[in-house]
Amino acid sequence: MVKSNKKGFTLDIAFICLLCLLPLLWLIWRGYNGDLGVNPIETIVRQLGVWGLRLLIVGLAITPVARIFKQPRLIRWRRPIGLFAFAYILLHLTSYIAVDQYFDWAAIWKDIVKRPYITFGMIGFVLLIPLALTSFNAAIKAIGGRVWRNLHKLIYVIVPLGVLHYFLLAKADKTMPLIYGAILMVLLGWRLFEAAKRRR
Amino acid sequence: MFIKRIRPGNGDISENEVTPKGVYDQRRQIMKLGLGFGITAAVAGCDMMDGTDAEAAQVKGKLAYKPGPFSTHEKKTEYDAVTGYNNFYEFGTDKLDPAKYAASLNTRPWTVKIGGLCGKPQTIGIETLLKNALEERIYRLRCVEGWSMVIPWIGFPLASLIKQAEPNSKAKYVAFQTAEKPKEMRGLRSNVLDWPYVEGLRLDEALNPLAFLAVGLYGDLLPNQNGAPIRLVVPWKYGFKSIKSITDITFTERQPPTSWQRYGANEYGFYSNVNPNVDHPRWSQATERRIGEFRRRDTLMFNGYGDQVAGMYRNMDLKKFF
Numbered sequence: 001m002v003k004s005n006k007k008g009f010t011l012d013i014a015f016i017c018l019l020c021l022l023p024l025l026w027l028i029w030r031g032y033n034g035d036l037g038v039n040p041i042e043t044i045v046r047q048l049g050v051w052g053l054r055l056l057i058v059g060l061a062i063t064p065v066a067r068i069f070k071q072p073r074l075i076r077w078r079r080p081i082g083l084f085a086f087a088y089i090l091l092h093l094t095s096y097i098a099v100d101q102y103f104d105w106a107a108i109w110k111d112i113v114k115r116p117y118i119t120f121g122m123i124g125f126v127l128l129i130p131l132a133l134t135s136f137n138a139a140i141k142a143i144g145g146r147v148w149r150n151l152h153k154l155i156y157v158i159v160p161l162g163v164l165h166y167f168l169l170a171k172a173d174k175t176m177p178l179i180y181g182a183i184l185m186v187l188l189g190w191r192l193f194e195a196a197k198r199r200r
Numbered sequence: 201m202f203i204k205r206i207r208p209g210n211g212d213i214s215e216n217e218v219t220p221k222g223v224y225d226q227r228r229q230i231m232k233l234g235l236g237f238g239i240t241a242a243v244a245g246c247d248m249m250d251g252t253d254a255e256a257a258q259v260k261g262k263l264a265y266k267p268g269p270f271s272t273h274e275k276k277t278e279y280d281a282v283t284g285y286n287n288f289y290e291f292g293t294d295k296l297d298p299a300k301y302a303a304s305l306n307t308r309p310w311t312v313k314i315g316g317l318c319g320k321p322q323t324i325g326i327e328t329l330l331k332n333a334l335e336e337r338i339y340r341l342r343c344v345e346g347w348s349m350v351i352p353w354i355g356f357p358l359a360s361l362i363k364q365a366e367p368n369s370k371a372k373y374v375a376f377q378t379a380e381k382p383k384e385m386r387g388l389r390s391n392v393l394d395w396p397y398v399e400g401l402r403l404d405e406a407l408n409p410l411a412f413l414a415v416g417l418y419g420d421l422l423p424n425q426n427g428a429p430i431r432l433v434v435p436w437k438y439g440f441k442s443i444k445s446i447t448d449i450t451f452t453e454r455q456p457p458t459s460w461q462r463y464g465a466n467e468y469g470f471y472s473n474v475n476p477n478v479d480h481p482r483w484s485q486a487t488e489r490r491i492g493e494f495r496r497r498d499t500l501m502f503n504g505y506g507d508q509v510a511g512m513y514r515n516m517d518l519k520k521f522f
Contacts, residue, residue, distance in 0.1 A: 037284075037285070037296070038280075038281040038284055038285035038295075038491055039285060039295075039347060039489070039491060041489065041494075042347075042489075100496075101496070102494075102495055102496065104496075107484065107486070107487065110484065111483075111484065114479070114484070115482060115483055115484070116482070117482060168482060169482070169483075171293075171345065172289075172293065172392050172393065172463060173289075173293035173390070173392050175293075175390075
């Protein structure tokens with residue numbers, strides 16, 4: 001693990017948390033002003049989902065950026081970003097269940113088993129849960145750094161599932177999901193490249 | 201075929217705008233100065249070509265019409281929603297894009313060319329089409345994406361136009377085509393669909409009394425984003441069948457291709473009748489969200505128009521011919 005001189009809730013972490021909160025505050029502000037458009041439920045569900053995915057990707061970008069620019073402190077940003085990503089995705093799922101489907105569990109279950117995009121999205125969400133639950137110092141201590149590191153490699157499966165979820169639900173214009181996919185490939189490709197270098 | 205006009209930077213003005221008197225006078229002023237002819241032509245439309253200088257009905261867009269049959273008594277969807285949330289990929293794939301960018305479409309002059317297997321092929325100007333006896337039909341619209349609206353269309357039955365062209369005995373289908381104007385339709389830069397947009401109906405479907413050609417909504421001329429100057433409305437089918445900004449109607453013997461079928465034949469069939477029992481491969485069609493409502497509602501077979509249309513599909517497997 002990268003050592004840094006200051007720990008805990010430092011100013012930079014507070015700033016990251018604030019940034020991560022902005023999309024949610026913006027959405028709430030729009031809702032308060034009745035500015036969520038003609039189909040507000042769709043707007044809410046989609047905005048929460050897309051911000052969850054964006055934060056997941058930003059989280060994946062932290063390590064390469066920290067290494068390339070030799071800024072080990074940045075590594076500490078991964079945890080708040082990852083937890084906020086989880087929070088957005090949890091709200092995304094909650095809004096789908098509670099607002100979009102209005103607790104129609106039969107319809108929701110059908111969606112999960114029949115619609116590949118929902119299946120992949122749900123798998124991704126379920127896999128995120130253990131990562132969120134182990135994003136506290138006490139949890140890392142309890143399971144041990146080695147297990148923790150291996151467990152958190154699940155993110156390399158989760159984010160592609162998120163992009164796939166987005167790609168499959170887009171009706172015809174796949175531009176945005178493809179852009180996310182391309183960024184993801186670069187971020188994962190960098191890791192493969194680094195791993196290959198280390199092995200040599 | 202169209203007279204191309206140079207229109208300097210007037211993309212933000214739509215012809216359907218209710219023109220305040222002051223602005224109107226300003227425009228007249230510009231016209232007198234001999235500038236921005238295109239703007240005035242686009243705004244003033246046919247009244248100018250008629251040579252009248254009065255603030256004619258066309259400018260305000262108010263249409264004279266009578267109530268027509270088959271109208272629902274359900275609550276109408278807000279005008280702002282009907283005109284602000286559209287799928288019209290010629291102007292972009294976001295549902296807010298058409299309202300933002302469709303003003304660049306010049307709908308005057310405009311002709312609809314009717315041809316193919318018929319006795320009287322003809323090209324009709326929009327002014328002539330607007331002189332048809334107009335009626336209002338308040339129809340449900342169900343989008344394939346799972347949302348719906350209730351829209352008061354103004355127009356005339358498609359059957360009346362078809363009969364005028366006298367399709368011959370070989371004609372089995374009717375093909376429709378949307379305008380393809382790359383300079384006025386920014387969405388054409390993307391190849392998300394094959395342009396121009398094409399659609400089709402079986403001849404008996406086209407002759408069904410429900411099938412409607414709309415030239416207006418909510419009493420006004422159609423806003424561009426809703427398919428000005430003339431569009432199809434087939435309310436028992438998913439919204440994408442109701443092709444917008446029509447330039448060509450052709451009678452054919454073979455089933456014509458449709459844009460969404462070309463995009464994905466496993467997802468979008470030729471018939472595309474609203475059917476809660478046949479899901480889109482990627483999402484359920486069992487329910488829909490009526491715009492303006494909170495809870496989803498059940499989607500009705502043929503969008504609730506079974507009495508008028510079910511007979512046409514009596515011996516067909518609608519799971520196969522979706």
